[in-house]
Amino acid sequence: MAEASNSLRGKVAWITGSGRGMGRAHALLMAERGADLVVHDVLKDEAAATVEAVRKLGRRCIVSHADVRDVGAVQGLVATAQKELGPIDILVNNAGVGQHRPFEDISEADFDLMFGVHVKGTFFCTQAAVPTMKERRSGKIVNISSIWAMTGAGINKASHYCAAKTAILGLTKAWAKELAPWNIMVNAVSPGGVLTEMPIKTQGWDMIREKEKRVPLGRWARPEEVSYAVAFLASGEADFISGQQISPNGGETIVGI
Amino acid sequence: MGNLIGKVALITGSGDGMGRAHAVLMASRGADIVVNDIRRDAAEETARMVKALGRKAHVVACDVADTAAVRALAAEGIGTMGKVDILVNNAGFGQRAQLPEIVEKDFDRMMAVHVKGSFFLTQALIPAMKERRYGKIINISSIWGMTGAPVASHYCAAKAALLGFTKAWAKELAPWNIHVNAVAPGGVRSGGPIKLDNPEILRAKEEKVPLKRYCEPVEISYAVAYLASPEADFVTGQVISPNGGDTIVGF
Numbered sequence: 150m151a152e153a154s155n156s157l158r159g160k161v162a163w164i165t166g167s168g169r170g171m172g173r174a175h176a177l178l179m180a181e182r183g184a185d186l187v188v189h190d191v192l193k194d195e196a197a198a199t200v201e202a203v204r205k206l207g208r209r210c211i212v213s214h215a216d217v218r219d220v221g222a223v224q225g226l227v228a229t230a231q232k233e234l235g236p237i238d239i240l241v242n243n244a245g246v247g248q249h250r251p252f253e254d255i256s257e258a259d260f261d262l263m264f265g266v267h268v269k270g271t272f273f274c275t276q277a278a279v280p281t282m283k284e285r286r287s288g289k290i291v292n293i294s295s296i297w298a299m300t301g302a303g304i305n306k307a308s309h310y311c312a313a314k315t316a317i318l319g320l321t322k323a324w325a326k327e328l329a330p331w332n333i334m335v336n337a338v339s340p341g342g343v344l345t346e347m348p349i350k351t352q353g354w355d356m357i358r359e360k361e362k363r364v365p366l367g368r369w370a371r372p373e374e375v376s377y378a379v380a381f382l383a384s385g386e387a388d389f390i391s392g393q394q395i396s397p398n399g400g401e402t403i404v405g406i
Numbered sequence: 407m408g409n410l411i412g413k414v415a416l417i418t419g420s421g422d423g424m425g426r427a428h429a430v431l432m433a434s435r436g437a438d439i440v441v442n443d444i445r446r447d448a449a450e451e452t453a454r455m456v457k458a459l460g461r462k463a464h465v466v467a468c469d470v471a472d473t474a475a476v477r478a479l480a481a482e483g484i485g486t487m488g489k490v491d492i493l494v495n496n497a498g499f500g501q502r503a504q505l506p507e508i509v510e511k512d513f514d515r516m517m518a519v520h521v522k523g524s525f526f527l528t529q530a531l532i533p534a535m536k537e538r539r540y541g542k543i544i545n546i547s548s549i550w551g552m553t554g555a556p557v558a559s560h561y562c563a564a565k566a567a568l569l570g571f572t573k574a575w576a577k578e579l580a581p582w583n584i585h586v587n588a589v590a591p592g593g594v595r596s597g598g599p600i601k602l603d604n605p606e607i608l609r610a611k612e613e614k615v616p617l618k619r620y621c622e623p624v625e626i627s628y629a630v631a632y633l634a635s636p637e638a639d640f641v642t643g644q645v646i647s648p649n650g651g652d653t654i655v656g657f
Binding site for chain 2: 155330332341365366370377378381386387388389392393395396398402
């Protein structure tokens with residue numbers, strides 16, 4: 150039987166923040182579809198659990214605990230990955246932090262953390278991955294933004310998070326154009342509500358149930374429902390898609406991005 | 407990949423080009439297909455391709471601009487296949503005409519095929535989808551529905567109207583778990599542009615795409631098939647634009 154058009158067999162995928170939540174779901178779906186994985190998370194136990202699950206699926210895997218804000222460590226990760234698994238074909242910039250805070254209460258440390266992990270992390274992870282993608286004239290970068298990048302956060306009050314996720318859309322659009330001559334596709338996935346540990350911890354179930362009622366489809370997503378969009382964009386099926394955004398958000402319309 | 411096994415897809419304008427590519431890809435993933443086209447011969451050929459993949463196909467030849475015919479199409483599709491899970495509003499045509507040249511007949515036909523056809527076919531299929539609390543509607547818009555173009559303003563407006571339906575229906579039909587999305591292709595090497603542009607013009611246009619090429623019809627089908635699958639059950643009211651890297655802002 151011919152290889153399925155969405156197969157990731159023979160590809161090396163690097164997923165930042167893949168120790169838990171959506172990042173782990175992306176890793177497992179992509180491993181199921183044949184990719185070898187760079188599992189990357191500052192949380193060691195969580196990363197180890199993802200590694201074990203990926204290996205159970207029969208895929209090759211390395212692990213890194215580098216902080217995405219540490220440019221040197223990230224470059225080291227890429228060198229190791231290349232040696233152990235081969236050049237990186239797919240980068241999913243997924244690592245993130247959530248924080249609910251009114252504007253006046255956001256300290257400089259909060260601000261720096263938010264922009265450090267989301268924006269600086271995405272920027273320098275991508276810069277480290279791009280040279281071999283250019284050489285091979287092939288690459289897929291999927292940046293994880295958020296519906297809040299487009300809508301703002303309303304009652305949750307997280308303007309630093311919203312702005313960091315919007316910056317990721319800026320990078321997506323700019324890189325799509327800048328890297329197109331090397332056949333490198335850059336897209337974003339902007340999830341709406343997803344049932345992962347992060348919102349359960351920061352918002353609590355009562356607030357989540359209340360918010361689910363306001364989603365047109367009446368529910369939040371399972372993490373893998375976001376992974377399907379990521380894996381689609383990472384596959385050969387999306388070779389003509391670049392500079393775009395898919396927002397699995399249960400029916401909110403996005404205007405003016 | 408068999409993620410459409412057991413599903414029935416009705417695809418308008420599936421006698422050639424992108425519509426046929428959608429039919430063949432969705433059949434290869436397990437869907438049975440109601441093939442609609444204004445040209446019966448072309449529709450029959452697509453049906454043969456679907457059957458060669460081991461799936462069922464049923465042809466209903468009609469003009470989607472004819473509301474009575476479109477209602478009959480919906481009834482015959484459901485009657486023959488037992489249900490329609492997926493509707494792809496794909497039937498359409500291009501016309502490279504500038505504002506002063508677009509006569510009333512051109513305008514009416516453009517709106518009738520793209521807008522009125524999609525509206526009344528969807529209206530006819532919705533009651534059964536609501537009953538089953540499941541459905542996927544994919545409207546084929548165009549990058550020109552978002553960016554405009556220096557020609558074909560009636561086409562641009564008709565394709566923009568499909569985005570309006572997409573957003574409104576996504577909200578209106580969400581309570582019944584019916585998902586409505588749009589695919590807005592950029593340049594595709596299909597019948598339309600090949601007929602409308604000569605090879606040099608086509609080549610020059612490809613040079614202006616960031617990825618420096620137009621795509622094959624199946625590259626649009628991949629986006630349609632993703633949205634039609636259970637993998638996109640949390641995706642509604644959205645637009646995917648396989649366009650080779652052009653950024654869309656403010657749609």
